[in-house]
Structures are given as C-alpha cells and as structure tokens.
Amino acid sequence: MEIAVEYCGLCHSDISILNNDWGLSRYPVIPGHEAVGRIVAAGDYVKGLQIGQRVGVGWRVDSCMHCHECMTGNHNLCPEVAATIVGHHGGFADRLRAHWAWTFPLPDALDISSAGPLLCGGITVFAPLLTYGVKPTDRVGIVGIGGLGHLALKFANAWGCEVTAFTSSMSKTEALRGMGAHRIVSSRDNAEIFKVAGSLDFLLITVNTPLDWTALLKTLKPNGRMHVVGAVLEPMPIAAFDLIMRQKSVSGSPTGGPAAISAMLDFAARHGIAAQVEHFPLNRVNDAIEHLAAGKARYRVVLDVA
Numbered sequence: 611m612e613i614a615v616e617y618c619g620l621c622h623s624d625i626s627i628l629n630n631d632w633g634l635s636r637y638p639v640i641p642g643h644e645a646v647g648r649i650v651a652a653g654d655y656v657k658g659l660q661i662g663q664r665v666g667v668g669w670r671v672d673s674c675m676h677c678h679e680c681m682t683g684n685h686n687l688c689p690e691v692a693a694t695i696v697g698h699h700g701g702f703a704d705r706l707r708a709h710w711a712w713t714f715p716l717p718d719a720l721d722i723s724s725a726g727p728l729l730c731g732g733i734t735v736f737a738p739l740l741t742y743g744v745k746p747t748d749r750v751g752i753v754g755i756g757g758l759g760h761l762a763l764k765f766a767n768a769w770g771c772e773v774t775a776f777t778s779s780m781s782k783t784e785a786l787r788g789m790g791a792h793r794i795v796s797s798r799d800n801a802e803i804f805k806v807a808g809s810l811d812f813l814l815i816t817v818n819t820p821l822d823w824t825a826l827l828k829t830l831k832p833n834g835r836m837h838v839v840g841a842v843l844e845p846m847p848i849a850a851f852d853l854i855m856r857q858k859s860v861s862g863s864p865t866g867g868p869a870a871i872s873a874m875l876d877f878a879a880r881h882g883i884a885a886q887v888e889h890f891p892l893n894r895v896n897d898a899i900e901h902l903a904a905g906k907a908r909y910r911v912v913l914d915v916a
Contacts, residue, residue: 611659611665612650612706613707614648615705616915617645617725617916618644618726618913619642619643619645619729621731624700628641640700641701643701643730646725647665648664649663665716666713666714667701668729668730668871669694670694671693673685674689685711687867703915714875717878718879720878723887723889724885724910724912727761727910727912728885732765733866735814738812739766742812742835744771744812746769749809750766751812751829753817753826754817754840755782758816758839759816759817760885762816764790765877776795776796776803778798803828803829808828808829810831811830813836815842819842824852832857833858834859838860838862885909885910887911890911890913891914892914895913
C-alpha cells in the first residue's frame with residue numbers, strides 16, 4: 611500500500627531511534643510510526659482495502675505471513691517483522707508504504723487529527739488488557755501518566771476497571787480524574803504506595819525510568835501481574851520471593867498484532883477514546899522533537915503533514 615500522509619504522531623520511540631538509544635537504528639532515519647492518511651496506490655494482491663480509503667499505520671509495516679506467530683495472529687512477534695522506522699522510511703513524509711495487513715481502516719467516529727497515537731501508544735497499552743484477560747471487575751494500576759499512561763487510563767476505565775493512577779506530579783490530580791482515574795497515588799512516595807498494598811490485580815508500567823520495583827510489586831494481590839510496556843533500559847532487580855510467596859508475575863510486551871489493533875480502534879471509536887494531542891506543522895518538526903524531549907508534551911504530539 612502507498613499512503614498519502616495527512617497526520618503523523620511523534621513518539622518517544624522516534625527520539626530513541628534518532629539517538630540510537632536501543633542500539634538498533636539504521637541511518638539515515640525517517641521517523642514517524644503513527645501515520646494517518648489516504649491510500650493512493652495498491653498492489654495487485656491487496657485484500658479488503660481500496661484507493662481513497664482513510665487508514666493508519668503504526669510501529670510495524672510488514673511480517674512474513676507464514677510463520678507460527680503470524681498464523682496464530684501474533685504477527686507483531688514474527689521473527690521477520692519489519693519496523694516502520696528501522697530500515698524503512700517512516701511517516702514524516704508525503705508518502706508511506708506498508709503491507710496491506712498492517713494498514714488499518716479508521717472507523718468514521720475517530721477524529722483523524724488525533725487518531726495517529728492510537729496506532730502505537732494506544733495499542734501498546736490496550737494489547738495487555740486482551741492478552742492477559744483483564745476483567746471489568748479488576749482493579750488496575752497505571753504507573754506514569756504521560757503519552758502512554760493517559761491513554762491507559764482511558765482504556766482501563768472504559769474496560770470497566772477500577773483504576774489507580776501512579777504519578778510523579780500530583781498537580782495533575784483533577785486532569786487524571788477526568789481521564790478515568792478513580793484513585794491517585796504519588797509514585798515518589800513509598801508511604802503512599804504502601805497504602806494500596808495488596809489491592810491491585812494488574813499493574814501497568816508505562817514509564818522508561820527505574821522505579822522501586824519492590825514497593826510496586828507489593829501493590830498486587832495474590833496472582834497479580836506487573837506488566838511493563840515502558841522501555842526501561844536499566845536491569846530491573848526483582849527478588850524471587852517477592853514473586854513466589856503470593857504467586858505474582860512480571861511480564862512485558864511490544865505493541866500488538868493486526869487483529870488486536872483493529873479491535874483497539876473499534877473500541878476507541880465506540881467509547882470516544884482519543885489521545886490528548888498538541889499539533890505542530892511538519893516544517894517545525896525539530897521544535898516538536900525538542901518539546902517532547904523536554905517533557906513538555908501534554909500528552910502526545912502530532913505533526914500536520916498535508
């Protein structure tokens with residue numbers, strides 16, 4: 611598929627690839643993996659999509675389509691899966707190409723100007739709800755209320771969960787309640803964290819900085835799970851007995867496969883879930899990158915391309 615890009619989100623992952631923080635960048639880099647636009651060209655074997663249709667492309671643009679992972683719906687775990695901005699030209703451009711299976715029709719109810727971040731940030735926090743069978747009766751904690759975390763609040767609330775937000779900025783309290791938090795805890799105050807000990811079924815870590823993992827694990831009930839989607843680069847020291855004694859789990863995940871992304875887009879459209887975004891024109895991309903890197907974004911940045 612060839613897509614004429616109209617909007618493209620700017621994500622921390624773009625900055626990580628620009629700076630080679632993860633050691634996998636391939637230069638030159640054209641970032642942008644939260645792209646929204648219209649199909650302008652299609653190959654002979656494209657299925658279910660038409661020229662002129664409005665679609666989105668996220669972190670992945672291709673996978674082998676024949677391995678066990680692809681055949682079982684976990685295309686994002688394919689050993690040959692291709693990242694949109696690693697060895698491939700991303701969405702900070704007039705045109706973007708992707709395999710049709712990784713090109714997603716956008717529900718009419720979504721505002722296209724803010725839909726881009728759903729294709730990376732949105733699926734990153736939505737997929738664990740599906741993968742680990744989080745129930746509407748569960749109590750869910752979200753650690754870090756930024757680009758990922760604010761979407762996690764909205765999804766978990768709409769999922770039916772009681773949601774606790776762990777934030778380093780208690781000045782956001784009213785805003786976080788508006789996004790779906792039922793309870794707000796300072797992530798910098800262990801005394802506050804210990805007050806919610808043993809209360810959570812699922813704890814989602816969306817930050818990329820080291821935390822007091824022992825204190826956070828104590829917030830979980832027996833059989834509770836701490837799940838990591840923030841790219842914490844330092845090792846996470848976790849004592850075996852903190853897991854064994856109450857049968858707790860620690861896990862992590864990337865974004866999600868095509869079926870999960872389609873389900874997430876439908877869920878977002880049904881419940882009116884959208885990222886809170888700030889817009890920059892593409893010709894001010896360097897200003898946008900500086901704004902995001904400085905931690906000033908509230909809460910996602912979108913570049914207006916067309």
